[in-house]
Amino acid sequence: MPAAGELEGRLHPLGLIVVARRFVGASLIPALALFVSAGTRVVLPAVLLALLVGVPLALLSWWRFRYRVSGGRLELHSGVLSRSVRTIPLERVRGIQVTEPFLHRLLGLVRVEVDAAAGGAQSAELTLPAVTRRQADELREALLAAGPGDESAEPPVLYRATPDRLAAAGVTSLSYLFAPAAIVGVVVNLADDLPGGYVERAIEAAADRFPTDAIGLALVGLAAAVLVLVSAATGSLLVDWDFTLRDEGERLTAARGLLTRRVVHLDRDRIRGADVRDTPLRRPFGLAAVTAIAAGVGGREGGTTLAPVLRRGELPAFLQAVDEHAASPDSLLVPHPASARSRRLVRAAVAPLVLLALFAALEVVWAAAVALVALAAAVPLARDRYRQLGHAFDGRRLALREGSLRRRWSELDPDAAVGFELRSSPGQRRAGLATLTVHLGQGAGSRRALDIGDEQATALLRRVRPRLFEPLRPRRD
């Protein structure tokens, strides 16, 4: 029995099934291709051979996989042919994520991913593919500095998502506006890969039956719109089902998901700020999503969702609960100079104008009409993009806002910045503008003030970091 604070273990025996499933999944398509092209006489021996080699290999690799926490280190032993031991000092462990994919849930297992700082900007991730929930809990207590929480009382819930809100969030997310290109790409790729041209035939069949009268077209359009909205709502429900954020004192714990249940633990002292995102569809309903700007939490720009959908009225109290110094989302932002509006307008209008001129010259009427519509849509969008630009500093937190279709309001702790950058293109200089970027580091990404007035930028920097930027004030002589 290991001493207190020490721990050792191996994967759960049922973990073999999880590992095997991945192996089968990877080899399914080549096996099928072999079956189609070579028939049973070749395939049967091949499968037998694979089983004969694969099963002992899988057993051996399961047997060799051990983890141990002792002497302030996490050790991971693995490998069949080339054995490896990975050692990570516990103070380097930045976070731990417990996931329950569908198959794991059936077997009562979880997957544990340990995120560790590996010097510089990189991070290393260790994965325990299948352990029991108890093992995961023990590991968490052993790895995270915070120690065991108060077990007797259920930690207070900061946020819980309701299904109706999640459905509303999916419908108003607008992310499907950006998705069609990706879907078309996937379908075209599939069409190339699948034998027999099924996709082409399906498209042809659909094209043959496609209605040409106005009512038919309108019905198809309506059906497509309903389908998109229903799938958006379903996606949001699946991913964020019963999203629950708990306050465990030193850390926050977010659990979510219907089929795959994910639990993310986030140390409070890694939180550098928060992003609040919404869309033009969400604004009338006063809905927004909140993610933490946090150092060293798995990959994507330090985004850990704190609340997938929240009413604006609940936002100030929620942000306060996550971070006591959080800036108020209701406080007024300083607007950027009017020249920034001209810049937004020019940048939005150039592409449609060029296309319009091109198609008009080529006398492609329908394309020119599309370009005209795009131009008409670009102008109000550009005006809104300008209206949303703004910044503020309340003495502790810097607030920045930009974007229209995907608006983002960020509040962040400038003391966490690892670098400041002021850029200006020739166009920006002529308009007296610049882009101010604050780099946060350790995976927390950067946030910027787009087209901020140059005088505003220097004044802001002098307020945010007086001792750093006062000496850089232009000398007047």
Next chain:
Amino acid sequence: MILREPSTALDPRVRTLWLLENLMATGAAAALVLGGTVAAAMLGATTVAWVLGGIGALVVVGLVVFSFVSAGLDYRHFRYEVTDLGLYVARGWLWRRYQVVPHARVQTVDTTSGPLMRALGLVAVFVRTASAAGGTSVPGLTPEIADRLVEELARRAGLEEGT
């Protein structure tokens, strides 16, 4: 002017370095144009060869001029300074960038010197932070000045020598 310019310029030899680098890129472009033109001429596509060669020659001449101009302008617009609390670097003449890295956030300071730089007696200093985007660099210093800069940055960052 929104921030004052940093105090120190790079070593003037960096102009030669950047000019040579620009000319090498131009040379690669010229080789491509030449190869394309010769191939077209050998395949008997005379018109294509003339058009490709003509436009290519113009582009290459433009690139040569730009190589000289931009090396000079880049040098004139690159300045750096070590202030009490941070490293302050300004670079670029078309797209201007002012970078400030607080000493307290510096993780590593290192120097590199490629073959071309060594031939010119130049060294580049790289300053890295916890963010991939947050660092900066001071290219083109003499080894003595680079050593002094590295030492000062490391001292102010509280790094041990050699890290």
